[in-house]
Amino acid sequence: MASQSLQRLEPAPAAAARRGQAAASPECGATARQEGAGSFDAASVLALQRQAGNRAVGRMLATQRMLQRTLTAAGDAAGFAAFANRVIGIQFEVVIGNGGVVSLRRTNVQGPPTPEAQELVRVLQLVIGDRNNTTIEFIHGRTSTRASDRRVMGGSFPQSKVDLDDEEARGTQGEVGLGMGVTGGALLVHEILEQYRKQVFSEDFDTAHAQALAAEATAIGAPRGTSTTRTLNATTREVTKTYTYPDGRVVEVIWDVTAGNIFNVRRRVVSPGRGSP
Amino acid sequence: MTDGAARFLSAGQVEWEANEEGYMPYLPSEDDEQAAARLGLDDVPELIDALGETESFVKAHVALTRVTGVEYESFPTWNGLALTMDAGGSVSIDPAQRVLLARRWRQWWASDPRPSSLPPGD
Numbered sequence: 001m002a003s004q005s006l007q008r009l010e011p012a013p014a015a016a017a018r019r020g021q022a023a024a025s026p027e028c029g030a031t032a033r034q035e036g037a038g039s040f041d042a043a044s045v046l047a048l049q050r051q052a053g054n055r056a057v058g059r060m061l062a063t064q065r066m067l068q069r070t071l072t073a074a075g076d077a078a079g080f081a082a083f084a085n086r087v088i089g090i091q092f093e094v095v096i097g098n099g100g101v102v103s104l105r106r107t108n109v110q111g112p113p114t115p116e117a118q119e120l121v122r123v124l125q126l127v128i129g130d131r132n133n134t135t136i137e138f139i140h141g142r143t144s145t146r147a148s149d150r151r152v153m154g155g156s157f158p159q160s161k162v163d164l165d166d167e168e169a170r171g172t173q174g175e176v177g178l179g180m181g182v183t184g185g186a187l188l189v190h191e192i193l194e195q196y197r198k199q200v201f202s203e204d205f206d207t208a209h210a211q212a213l214a215a216e217a218t219a220i221g222a223p224r225g226t227s228t229t230r231t232l233n234a235t236t237r238e239v240t241k242t243y244t245y246p247d248g249r250v251v252e253v254i255w256d257v258t259a260g261n262i263f264n265v266r267r268r269v270v271s272p273g274r275g276s277p
Numbered sequence: 278m279t280d281g282a283a284r285f286l287s288a289g290q291v292e293w294e295a296n297e298e299g300y301m302p303y304l305p306s307e308d309d310e311q312a313a314a315r316l317g318l319d320d321v322p323e324l325i326d327a328l329g330e331t332e333s334f335v336k337a338h339v340a341l342t343r344v345t346g347v348e349y350e351s352f353p354t355w356n357g358l359a360l361t362m363d364a365g366g367s368v369s370i371d372p373a374q375r376v377l378l379a380r381r382w383r384q385w386w387a388s389d390p391r392p393s394s395l396p397p398g399d
Contacts, residue, residue, distance in 0.1 A: 152296070153294070153296040154297035156295070156296055157362065158362065159366075187297055204364060205361070206362075226350075227299075228348040228350060228394075229298065229349055229350075230347065234314040
């Protein structure tokens with residue numbers, strides 16, 4: 001595995017020091033890690049020299065760059081790309097390479113991106129630009145027969161899975177309109193960033209989820225306010241999330257969850273906000 | 278204790294997932310699910326009593342939340358139950374919080390009309 005090769009060649013103290021720095025200051029850490037995606041610090045190069053001798057280092061660095069895997073889509077990788085490209089729409093497209101390696105490619109399709117498209121591209125660039133690998137399995141919860149998939153509601157932090165059916169049920173901003181609360185695109189941003197924080201920085205759920213919520217809020221254009229659940233019957237619960245936009249507009253998004261799958265998504269403008277007729 | 282509550286509480290422990298909503302409890306087996314589905318408001322006093330036991334308080338809290346239909350948050354706590362899940366998926370729950378949870382459920386049960394969510398318990 002390429003990522004394991006990288007870890008073996010890199011001295012543990014240097015890796016730990018960088019990880020600690022990144023965890024303490026995620027914004028700076030993210031930038032540093034992006035810049036480091038195709039380069040190596042002095043400690044890493046020294047380790048390579050000790051292992052291989054100076055003449056071989058150049059060749060090894062080149063090999064590592066080629067082997068570098070940064071975001072890997074397992075399961076229905078093509079389904080992930082299709083949904084991500086529905087969200088992004090313009091300027092970029094998600095491409096799946098050999099082994100599920102995810103990359104972003106520029107396109108000639110012009111126009112202003114939606115907020116969720118901008119944030120999805122930013123998060124994908126962040127994760128792809130990190131030399132440490134993040135792997136996510138994309139599933140279809142409505143048709144999967146695996147018992148563990150019944151526990152994937154949108155995503156699963158411990159299982160590193162995303163349910164494309166659940167994300168598609170919430171649609172994209174291109175489909176439901178801007179300013180209508182959470183969408184599948186915003187939640188895809190949430191899940192990818194959350195897995196990145198877990199797998200690369202070893203963050204617990206509370207920490208990674210808080211980061212994911214911040215990115216989700218950027219994608220939506222409003223923070224998630226109250227979020228409540230109530231049990232409707234033995235098999236179904238109802239989830240209600242409230243979003244307040246900067247102009248005072250308040251939107252509720254409600255859906256039902258049965259057997260870990262999302263159905264019957266409703267959106268309601270509770271308050272039209274300032275300046276609305 | 279009612280047969281339903283006793284049967285439910287004697288089975289396996291709650292398992293936890295974490296997703297976009299926050300934390301999510303799961304019962305470990307189909308038998309457990311069926312036992313939970315048979316619980317009703319008649320079982321509430323016994324379930325509240327079970328909140329006092331370190332072995333059963335999490336399961337009792339999950340059952341009470343389901344049976345009563347109260348509205349609840351899933352993050353940062355699950356209906357007032359504080360827990361953490363590390364990057365490996367291991368969950369930690371401090372049993373000391375069962376005292377406050379029991380107080381909150383007793384307040385809720387004694388209220389007339391009963392509120393749509395658990396009272397703070399202060």
